[in-house]
Amino acid sequence: MARAPVAARKAPARLTRILIATRKGLWTLASDIARNGWKLGGPQFLGHVLHHAIADPREPKLMLAAARTGHLGPTIFRSQDAGRTWKEAQKPPAFAHGSDRVVDHTFWLTPAHRDEPGVFYAGTSPQGLFRSADGGATWEGIEGFNAHPQRKTWCGGEQDGTPDGPKMHSILVDPRDPRHLYIGMSSGGVFESADGGADWHPLNRGVRADFLPDPAPEYGHDPHCVRFAGGNPDRLYQQNHCGIYRLDRPGETWQDIGAAMPKSVGSIGLPLVVHPNDPDSLWVFPMDGTTVWPRTSPGGRPAVYRSRDGGKSWKRQDQGLPRSQAWWTVKRQAMTSDARDPAGIYFGTTSGEVWGSRDEGRTFRCLARHLPEIYALECA
Amino acid sequence: MTAQASPEAAAIVRVRVPSPLRSYTGASEVAVAVPLLAPELPPTLGGVLASLDGAYPGLRFRIIDEQGHIRPHIRLFIGNTATRDVATPIVSGEWLMIVAALSGG
Numbered sequence: 001m002a003r004a005p006v007a008a009r010k011a012p013a014r015l016t017r018i019l020i021a022t023r024k025g026l027w028t029l030a031s032d033i034a035r036n037g038w039k040l041g042g043p044q045f046l047g048h049v050l051h052h053a054i055a056d057p058r059e060p061k062l063m064l065a066a067a068r069t070g071h072l073g074p075t076i077f078r079s080q081d082a083g084r085t086w087k088e089a090q091k092p093p094a095f096a097h098g099s100d101r102v103v104d105h106t107f108w109l110t111p112a113h114r115d116e117p118g119v120f121y122a123g124t125s126p127q128g129l130f131r132s133a134d135g136g137a138t139w140e141g142i143e144g145f146n147a148h149p150q151r152k153t154w155c156g157g158e159q160d161g162t163p164d165g166p167k168m169h170s171i172l173v174d175p176r177d178p179r180h181l182y183i184g185m186s187s188g189g190v191f192e193s194a195d196g197g198a199d200w201h202p203l204n205r206g207v208r209a210d211f212l213p214d215p216a217p218e219y220g221h222d223p224h225c226v227r228f229a230g231g232n233p234d235r236l237y238q239q240n241h242c243g244i245y246r247l248d249r250p251g252e253t254w255q256d257i258g259a260a261m262p263k264s265v266g267s268i269g270l271p272l273v274v275h276p277n278d279p280d281s282l283w284v285f286p287m288d289g290t291t292v293w294p295r296t297s298p299g300g301r302p303a304v305y306r307s308r309d310g311g312k313s314w315k316r317q318d319q320g321l322p323r324s325q326a327w328w329t330v331k332r333q334a335m336t337s338d339a340r341d342p343a344g345i346y347f348g349t350t351s352g353e354v355w356g357s358r359d360e361g362r363t364f365r366c367l368a369r370h371l372p373e374i375y376a377l378e379c380a
Numbered sequence: 381m382t383a384q385a386s387p388e389a390a391a392i393v394r395v396r397v398p399s400p401l402r403s404y405t406g407a408s409e410v411a412v413a414v415p416l417l418a419p420e421l422p423p424t425l426g427g428v429l430a431s432l433d434g435a436y437p438g439l440r441f442r443i444i445d446e447q448g449h450i451r452p453h454i455r456l457f458i459g460n461t462a463t464r465d466v467a468t469p470i471v472s473g474e475w476l477m478i479v480a481a482l483s484g485g
Contacts, residue, residue, distance in 0.1 A: 072401070097447060103445075
């Protein structure tokens with residue numbers, strides 16, 4: 001069903017704060033108004049594996065962090081004072097007893113609709129969907145997904161997931177309708193719910209799955225990152241294991257927009273970032289997906305690619321980035337934008353560097369280095 | 381520190397706590413009082429862990445998953461004997477040692 005577009009709103013100038021979730025803890029970067037001077041803070045949770053950390057746009061002092069350690073099981077930490085102090089959730093995400101499934105880690109956190117204060121969603125590894133109605137203190141499984149009779153068929157088994165475990169990610173909440181949800185699963189594909197998660201249907205038509213016997217199945221795909229277009233939740237962009245795609249609702253067939261990428265670079269990557277209010281602008285960070293999938297920047301020359309026309313064409317943006325022998329890449333949650341004008345683009349690398357641009361990717365500079373492997377960046 | 385329950389209705393079990401869990405207990409050794417169903421029935425490992433979680437909320441889930449199994453990198457010793465069965469009995473005064481097994485990276 002078509003819905004009214006969301007009016008674009010330009011955010012006022014303010015300090016930019018970035019939450020940096022890493023394999024060994026949480027750090028923060030805080031800028032001045034000009035986004036010129038940056039100060040690194042942290043670590044917090046030193047030694048904990050932080051897959052995601054977010055601030056609540058409805059209540060900015062509320063923050064959540066998904067954590068585990070090498071030895072201990074997964075949990076969620078909450079802060080109600082903008083990250084100064086943290087307290088563990090009373091009931092972290094866990095599958096129903098008797099379901100034979102165990103949450104290895106919470107991978108993704110999403111604040112729910114603006115009219116549902118205190119409500120959050122969490123996606124886990126293996127694929128599970130959870131909801132908190134009390135600001136992240138207690139979590140309940142959404143059985144419409146977790147106990148769905150088709151779930152196992154959609155997701156496959158452990159061998160169908162990523163090397164770091166199968167994941168649910170990219171939980172999207174329609175800003176016009178809190179019950180209209182999308183999820184992405186590696187593997188499984190993109191799914192949609194119109195009833196708050198009570199039921200789901202696959203939404204993968206047009207997306208390749210060339211690692212399966214049927215290259216155009218109904219489900220079983222590997223979306224790496226799915227985002228609403230800035231200011232237009234009737235458009236979705238997807239960086240997939242097999243290319244880059246756009247979907248304009250109410251259509252149900254994704255358009256291959258990765259075909260316009262340079263052949264020498266390809267259209268494989270993990271993250272995808274959208275402009276805060278231009279639905280035609282998006283950025284990707286390609287990686288080497290040839291042969292054994294090195295998952296490095298292609299040729300050791302990292303670059304961001306930007307499209308300003310919804311994916312019809314792409315422009316390389318690498319000013320300020322290393323010109324050679326830089327073999328890192330960027331994980332699916334480790335690239336983000338701020339809501340300033342011009343938009344800031346930030347990414348964290350597998351080698352522990354944070355790079356930022358305050359001019360929509362025209363120039364980049366290194367904002368932090370020598371951190372642990374970076375899993376996620378979010379602007380607070 | 382000993383947590384909860386009256387002495388006549390409970391077994392006291394001492395617990396050695398590894399460093400990853402000391403943010404919960406604040407100490408490397410604690411003692412928990414585990415309610416007894418009957419004087420002749422010793423508590424089980426599962427009962428000890430439940431009492432431990434009552435005293436230090438959240439600790440149990442970090443070492444026991446939602447299906448009741450000990451997590452892969454956790455080892456539990458009652459005295460000198462390793463166990464992965466939460467039904468294992470523990471007599472009053474015995475030590476439970478929680479070990480975060482060697483694993484690196």
